[in-house]
Amino acid sequence: MWMVPVAAGLGVVMMAGTVWAATSVAQNVFVGAQPESVLPASSIAFAKLDLQPNGGQLAAYAQFVNRLPDSMREDIDPEAEPGKELVDSYIEEAELDGITYEEHFEPWMGQRFGAATWIAGSEDAASSHAGEAVALAVEADDEGAAEESLSEIQSQLDTDPAFDMRDGFAVITENAAALSDLESQISSGGTLDENDTYTRDMEAIGTENLASAWMDLEQFAALGAESSGGTGSGGLDGYGGVQQPDPLESLGEYEDVSGRAAIALRIEPEYMELRGDMFDVSVDGAGFSDYELPDPGLQMMGDLPDDTMIAFSGTGVSDLLGQAYEDNPDDFGDLDQMMSELGLTMPDGLTSLLGESTAVGITDLGGSLDQFANGMSGMPSLQYRAEGADSAAVEDAVQRMWEGSYDSPPGVSSEGPVTIATSGTTGTGKLGDDPVFKQTMADTGSAHMGMYMDLRPIAESADEDSPEQWGALGASVGFDDKAMSMQARWAPDGNA
Structure with a gap:
């Protein structure tokens, strides 16, 4: 019975992109940078959401909407904005005074979002004892408005987040040390979209996706091993929970892990599909090539x-x-x-x-x-x-x-x-x-x-x-x- 609400929930989420696309064609939706262009090539995990489709995707979304059950189509609000609910939730949780989506986000926030994790170059830049740093990239259609709004939000927070405007994106980190480390990572190794391994893996699963993610299993397993030895607070140490085992700890149990994983969510005219690939995977010295398939x-x-x-x-x-x-x-x-x-x-x-x-x-x-x-x-x-x-x-x-x-x-x-x-x-x-x-x-x-x-x-x-x-x-x-x-x-x- 749980499959019906799960399917319905997925469908409604997917429709957010469709509704936005249908009302934004006149706003030059077919071009623009991607968040991996402002995040480091040294990233060991990356995820993005792209609600700015090209022409072919837009047509596919429209046809898929027509195949949805009537009860789901009735629940779709044609005036809905994809980021509003998430932003409103954040404003409430952070107890921000005088901050609203309409005034502080809607004027500048675009439709492409990305997040990346990499091994920090310094202890101050790390989010936890495991040594990882994290950055969020949000497309900014108006960099001046974005900087003004984020500065106002920054002044109200007890924490010390840092941000910078880079090539049409607001790049946000946990602190100034992490932002400085991101700059050093890019200066020495380039951006993620210049990482040949990443681009080859993502091309293998298809590039016209609503959402996608990529992970370096070897480095993530090492990070998981570090995380499992921590105190259980902050960063990746707090990922699991009382009733949810931490997948990092399970991955960290293996001594020798290599390979990469990529996953993508896409909409075709007749179906919605989640596609995932694992490349060159080896665990404790054993890989797919060792088996007679x-x-x-x-x-x-x-x-x-x-x-x-x-x-x-x-x-x-x-x-x-x-x-x-x-x-x-x-x-x-x-x-x-x-x-x-x-x-x-x-x-x-x-x-x-x-x-x-x-x-x-x-x-x-x-x-x-x-x-x-x-x-x-x-x-x-x-x-x-x-x-x-x-x-x-x-x-x-x-x-x-x-x-x-x-x-x-x-x-x-x-x-x-x-x-x-x-x-x-x-x-x-x-x-x-x-x-x-x-x-x-x-x-x-x-x-x-x-x-x-x-x-x-x-x-x-x-x-x-x-x-x-x-x-x-x-x-x-x-x-x-x-x-x-x-x-x-x-x-x-x-x-x-």
Whole structure:
């Protein structure tokens, strides 16, 4: 059920850029500098938001808006300004007296924003004991107005932030030492848009994005190791929280990490997509090139029943897990135990159960989605398909898993090389024939693993007036010897 508000929230955020673009074409929206042009090439992490689209993006945004569910389009305010809510929140939190968005931000604030982290050259410039410095770049259409407003805000703060105007951006740091260090970093190494590695990575994931981010994993892992040894206050040490483990600490547990990661959020006419790539990644000396990668493809997912609500699929998963197991068997204690309970041993048991290509589709969560939402669910209806699996091993595993249960175990059958286990009632058509599935899972031919979720029955259970308009969510992951690529996509069907 949480997927509906999540999708709605993402859509509303994306529409902020669309609304602005539609009302600003006459203001020379097709040109302008990017925030990486004023941030250092030595940055180890960078993120930006670009609400100033080119002509092609503008057309794509407009078409995507028409595909949104009616209930979402009704909530879009055509007069909304993307930065106002965020600025108003900051003004309230900082308790700024006499500062308003309309007077102190609207006259100068542009539509491009960026933030970067780098290893500080001095202790005074660092945000925490880990040694990182941070800068924010905000596009300034009127540098004089920006300087006047930021100076007024600066005079009211207990902290000592510093700022400077650079090539159409207001560059803001935590203190004067950090701003001076930024200047030194740029003087010695240039700006981030001059970093060949950064530009090559970003070009690989596409450049016409609404939001994007990039990270040097090796340096960030080192920073995480430093952060995990701190007091838990300030900078990256306070990133996690009571119920949220700090990802930096997890990354810092590895002794040898290399590579980079890049991620981008874009809008196409028929879907919104999150794309992420990891380049030249190696962890503790092991990289993608050390594994014998299987041929990609998620064709098995399309053979699931046409009423599938949630689907997972993978090709060569047993081979990849088997290779990883042979390299580090101690890391697979839980999987070892589970396979033993099913009467199988690692790693051969994986091939017996998963085969060369695998897919599982849930067609009904415990009898009906309404029952599931009300906490009265039984066993879900599902179908499991595995090409090249051992039918006898699958059937034996099923019997063991359902031993002592009041529910009947799935029936196991075969269609040529494909072993099929079915529980409950499933459709007789194929999921791959559904136009929404085709659109959501398009361009996944190079993927090794994938997930699909049909939002239409979920929206129906949430009492949406037009549940058929919500379309579906899909995600996939693929590998080659140098990179891993991830794709997540929402394809609504509001006005198709």
